Amino acid sequence: MTAPPRLSTRTSRLGITPLLGGALLASLGIHLLLLGFSFKLPPVREENFLSPPLEVVLVNSKSARKPLQADALAQANLDGGGNTDLDRRAKSPLPATAVDQRESGADRAQQRVRQLEAQARQIMTRLKSEQSLPNMQNATSPTDAKPVEADPRPISLVARSLEMAKLEAQISREYDAYQKRPKRMFIGARTQDYVFARYIEDWRIKVERIGNQNYPAAARSQKLYGKLQLTVSIKSDGSLDDVEVTRGSGSKILDAAAVAIVREAAPYSPFPEEMRNKADILSITRTWNFIPGDQLSSND
Template sequence: MHAVTAPPTVESADRLGFTLFIAIAAHAIVVLGVTFAPHERARELVSTLDIVLVQHRSEEAPEDVDYLAQANQDGGGESEAAERPATPLRAPFVGPIPDIAMATPPVAFREEVLSTELEPVPTETAAAEDVSPRAPPAPVLTQDAVETPDKRLSEPSSEPSAEPDTRMVREAEQKPQPQPEPQAQPRTEPAPQTLSASALIARSRAMASLSAEIDRRLQAYAKRPKRKWITARTREHKYAAYMEAWRQKVERVGNLNYPDEARRMNLSGNLLLDVALRPDGSVEEIILRRSSGERVLDDAAIRIVNLAAPFARFPKSIAEETDILHVERTWQFLSGNRFSSR
């Protein structure tokens, strides 16, 4: 026969404990699991503009601009990098510019301030005079004092003598008195320089004239052609190809027109020439950078370059960035009546 087991009974204490456990677990999840973070405001991006005040303007607007300005300006010069527009000149002011003075205070107000500042200050001398002992007053003659000399000699004097007081006064007078301190003189600041209406007008005209001079010089500087110097060590392909074709032409013309005097005298030497070329291939100038030591050879090299001109026009890649192309090469007059470059 099987024993019948009674089902377990759930008491109220068990229900209370289970309920407290569930409540504590729920509160722990809320407190430890939920976090708060401050609201992050989106950073405000402040857009700025770089604006430049130019000194002169161009009729046509440039295609590729670097700065914003009040007028169109197409830059020039010899610098390859983009430069910030600025004036390279300084105003030729000899001395400091005087400030324009404000209205001066009335005379009565200034006198009142000066009198307040210059009031006498009590010194130690005055205090010493008040503290020093004073001489006793002269004695008053009475009937008792008017007596015969015999009586005064016979009777002893009942009042003390005034000699000690006189001695004290003399000692006080003989003591060195402190010297009074010199009073500080009030500082008077120079009045600011005032400018009249005529002076202001003259200054404004001078500044306008100076601005016009700066504008004229900047325009002249901006109109200068862009120059490029190339030598035998140039590695840029666009310049190297043009310079090689230029060198071959000069050598060919030089060998065909070798100087007769150099041939007769059997002269040889080398020199350095700087040949400035325009975009159309014409020669702007020829500069002798280093002489060969023989005037005949120097003049012959310059004459050969002039005979070889004009040269080929600049390619588009060179003409876009160069107005004047300087070609610096060393030319040699060799034995055997040969003319070449290195």
């Protein structure tokens, strides 16, 4: 009986044939070669993913039939319409109006005064109605009135009535004092009542003339320029009531010079009759500019 062939000591010990070893070496070489290369994706531009803008028109009519070939996108189907065969779209002849959401301090103050007056009237009306209610109940005939149990705390009712009477008297005194105070009208740079427009324009021209004739020497010598906001209060007889720097220029010299110019230009013209019917004191808020050339101007 023939004995099987005997493998070499190296092959039998590791279990790897020369063919298998060559395949492993080739695989290892290929992997090392692949690891030596780096793959990088091309850069992606954002505009490639952005869709082109859509133009949408608003129509004021619609049709049940969908147009075969639409000329524009709209919120509803509209097939035909108009009085011309040309390719035209309706446009507004007016320019776009910029919405100014800024509200001046003068407008807020005027609105707050109206709110406080309305609240005072409501409180006085409610107090008077509550005070007259017991009198109406006492005027009811005894035969129609139903028996009511006596309040076990009459002292508290008396105290409450006295407190209400005291509160009503206090509110009435304060409201009467408020009504006797001079009526103030606040005019900002962006809101001008037509009744006051002519007066304010004449006042601005006078202040500018006096300011340019008496331009501050310190501002001229130091070449100081800037802008500031003043609130000037004028009485109905044209006399000056108050001047306040509501927004400074950053220079004390310019701020003081502006106040001095307004005081120097006083007194101003008395209010016309139509203005006196609306206000006893007119408070004007404007921006004043000290500009190169040593000039004072207000372009509000």
